[in-house]
Amino acid sequence: MQPPGTDMTGICFRDQLWLNTYPLDRNLIFDYFALSPFYDWTCNNEKLRMQSIHPLDISQLSKMTGIEYMLSEVMEPHLFIIRKQKRDSAEKVTPMLAYYILDGSIYQAPQLCNVFAARVGRALYYISKAFTTAASKLEKIGYGDTENESETSEPKGGKETIDFKEVKRVDHILASLQRKVTYVM
Numbered sequence: 001m002q003p004p005g006t007d008m009t010g011i012c013f014r015d016q017l018w019l020n021t022y023p024l025d026r027n028l029i030f031d032y033f034a035l036s037p038f039y040d041w042t043c044n045n046e047k048l049r050m051q052s053i054h055p056l057d058i059s060q061l062s063k064m065t066g067i068e069y070m071l072s073e074v075m076e077p078h079l080f081i082i083r084k085q086k087r088d089s090a091e092k093v094t095p096m097l098a099y100y101i102l103d104g105s106i107y108q109a110p111q112l113c114n115v116f117a118a119r120v121g122r123a124l125y126y127i128s129k130a131f132t133t134a135a136s137k138l139e140k141i142g143y144g145d146t147e148n149e150s151e152t153s154e155p156k157g158g159k160e161t162i163d164f165k166e167v168k169r170v171d172h173i174l175a176s177l178q179r180k181v182t183y184v185m
Contacts, residue, residue, distance in 0.1 A: 009114075013037060013106040024077040024104060030055050033069070033082055036106045038099050044068040044087070062090040078103050131178040135171065 013036040022028050033039060034046075034055075044064045045055035053060055061068050065087050073081035080101040085093045098109040 008038060008108045009110045011037065011108065014104055016104075019104045024080070024101070026071065026074050026076060026080075029071065029074075029080045029101060030069070030082075033080075033099070033101065033106060036099075038106060038108055039069075040067055040084070042067065061087065065089065067096075068093075072098075081109075128178065131174055135174050135178060 015032070015035055018032055018035065022032070024032070030045065034049075040046075044061055044066050045068055047064070048057060048060055049055045056069075056071055058070075061070075068085060068087055070083050070085060071080065072083045073079070082099045082101070083095055084097040084099070085095050087093045097111070100107055100109055
């Protein structure tokens with residue numbers, strides 16, 4: 001058993017022998033979940049099991065306080081979602097973690113803050129990469145060494161005019177944004 005608070009989102013539990021012997025349904029799914037390393041043997045559900053009471057009996061669980069598991073969503077026989085929660089009274093429960101059983105494999109669902117952090121981190125990476133690419137393309141234009149050139153110059157192709165003042169302004173904005181994005185990462 002893992003210590004409380006341990007991130008176990010990288011772990012998958014599957015007991016093929018159990019799955020070959022018993023069906024996955026709402027009556028037996030908790031017994032299967034109790035075999036996994038995600039299960040806390042000190043929970044209220046285990047106390048009910050020791051008294052030969054069904055571990056998901058809400059009439060009994062609501063009289064207790066402490067850690068408990070509830071079956072929150074069911075799409076038999078493929079998907080079951082179990083919520084770990086802390087019960088303070090019959091009416092007050094605080095959700096802690098969620099687990100899902102998908103076709104017999106049990107996973108800990110990631111916490112929402114971790115999902116957001118990963119998505120924001122990925123977005124910042126791509127934004128930073130875009131600024132680096134844009135800055136390198138601007139450097140290839142060759143405006144950096146042209147202090148004495150006129151305000152506009154016509155490229156060798158002769159089709160469009162480059163305003164070096166505008167290029168320097170855009171480069172300054174991109175460099176400023178790149179520093180800010182790099183600072184955040």
